[in-house]
Amino acid sequence: MNFELSPDQKAMIAAAEQFAMDKIAPGYQAREKAAGLDRVLLKEMGQLGFIAPEQSEAFGGSEVSYLTSGLIMEALSGADFNMAYVQLLGSLNTQILVRYASTALAEKWIPKICRGEAVLGVALTEPGGGSDAANLQLRATKVEGGYILNGEKASISAVDQADIMIVFARTGEKDSRAKGVSAFLVEMNSKGVTSARYEGMGQHAVGHGSIFFEDAFVPDAHRLGDENKAFTQVMEGFDFSRALIGLQCLAVARQSLKESWKYASEREAFGAPISVNQGVTFPLAEAETMLEAARLLCYKTLWLKDNNQPHTTEAAMCKWWPPKLAFEIVHQCLLTHGFGGYTSDYPFEQRLRDVLGLQIGDGTANIMKMIIARQKLGEVQ
Ligand SMILES: Cc1cc2nc3c(=O)[nH]c(=O)nc-3n(C[C@H](O)[C@H](O)[C@H](O)COP(=O)(O)OP(=O)(O)OC[C@H]3O[C@@H](n4cnc5c(N)ncnc54)[C@H](O)[C@@H]3O)c2cc1C
Known part of the structure; x- marks a missing residue:
């Protein structure tokens, strides 16, 4: 088992993180108020190859692995969960078009989606x-x-x-x-x-x-x-997007934790940084532990897809646990920031509301557990 990323993957993630932090993160709260995605930024995202990056070059993609697509999702979503949605929708839906649309339709729309000129x-x-x-x-x-x-x-x-x-x-x-x-x-x-x-x-x-x-x-x-035949043909692509959703939510938790460690080391109470209290650091340490486990689950699911191996069970796991875990971690990070965390001076209250939606969207936890149970019971028949 090799956890080392290739130089290409490292370069792509570094570029995505740089773009996300410089260009996307500053407008996260403003775009909520404006109630809209920034179409200019979307085009920049597309030009840099961050929308449906696993698509073939012929359609305007970068032909990266599914795992790399997930790593890009993480890089973007930590900065703005909503802008990252376009990557999610692009990856889920362009693979459907590639397989089931006519050549003319696919050629008309997929390059536009990859370039950030159209949202699907x-x-x-x-x-x-x-x-x-x-x-x-x-x-x-x-x-x-x-x-x-x-x-x-x-x-x-x-x-x-x-x-x-x-x-x-x-x-x-x-x-x-x-x-x-x-x-x-x-x-x-x-x-x-x-x-x-x-x-x-x-x-x-x-x-x-x-x-x-x-x-x-x-x-x-x-x-x-x-x-x-849409139910059996077209919906099979949802396994891929479930792993992406897991990483999309976990990226928000990861960014929140990063900010919380810093805050805990700077904020003082009782004459010392609050980080001297295990009551402050242990919940963050527990969160780091579970975050790591959940990210590895998502990576493994994408690796299975890259290697043409069944991954329906793992994808359903990615869809129910990481969104729930991300919500719990962001909640903990909000509390770590005290009254400030409850205000929109910090992004935690928005992050909490944003990630909660994906405990429902694309199927609830109960439905995912039904899929896992069905798969497991099928193995013992
Ligand atoms: C943020 C967000 C984004 C979304 N985006 C999209 C989108 O882009 N496209 C789209 O088509 N849909 C989208 N949805 C809709 C989403 O897929 C559905 O809300 C979801 O599948 C659940 O359907 P429902 O809300 O009708 O709940 P219901 O099906 O009415 O279920 C209600 C409750 O009962 C539970 N339940 C139902 N049946 C069972 C069962 N057999 N066993 C145990 N529990 C059960 C559910 O888990 C749920 O808690 C989105 C929803 C949200 C919140």
Whole structure:
């Protein structure tokens, strides 16, 4: 087992960290107030090769390993969890386009996404529920040359910022569940497509909300994969993004811990730095221990993917534990900063609200534990 990073990986991470700290970190709180991603910065991120970096050079990517993509995610997310979302959405969704979009569609959109010129989201959840995703009801009716979409998607990330959206819709019978779902690439400025942002707790720069489809026409060429097969074909890519989500959340915890060690060594109480108290340092030491374990889990999952080995169980582990752990660590770091931590003079209260969302987004902990249990029970059958 070799934990040493290659010179190329080290160089890429150093460049990503430099860019993240110099360019992204200073605007983290301002972008929350503005409730939007910075499209100029996104283009810079793209030019430097930080969006969907694992994509092939032919599509504008850097052809780095999945593990390297995860390391870049960490570098960016520690500075701004929301801007890092674009890396997440880019990596998750471009791999779907590569596999299931027509060549013309893939060539049109993937380079734009990698360059930071277009944002691509994914719309699966509906008002009626997200965990039981196979029960989705948004209807795609076949017509001459394409499909007509009617219905609503709920709690979709980047709802009013995405240029295009991968939309899951029912093409089979009403009760066909997973066997009657197809996926489509929808341009968000299409006729019949509107959106509404929710008032929410965090991730305001990304934003979440509903997308409404009223007789929205989508051409045949925009269907991704086979009709009625989206559930088995298109959704398999979610294992990759689960490891990225783990690292996205842990990076916020890592940055918070770094700041907390410094603060603990500078802040004085009872005539001495608060770091002389084990009651202050032991929770941080415990957090460092668990952070390290959780990062290694995510790295291993990406390594498995790089080596074409099964990683569904590990990916589900990355999706339930690291987001929860990150929340707990940021909470501890906020407390370490006393009253200041509770104010927006520091970024902890925003970080806490931001990372919490990914205990729900992309599937709750219970759903991830169901996946792990199913995989493990399958091994003993
Ligand atoms: C920050 C954020 C970002 C998101 N981004 C997107 C996006 O980009 N695209 C998208 O399509 N969706 C997105 N979502 C939606 C998200 O995927 C769903 O909210 C999630 O899958 C859960 O669905 P639900 O909210 O309808 O909860 P429900 O399915 O109604 O579940 C409610 C509760 O019951 C539990 N539960 C349900 N069934 C079971 C069971 N069988 N066993 C045990 N417990 C169960 C759940 O764990 C949950 O705690 C996002 C959500 C958030 C918060």
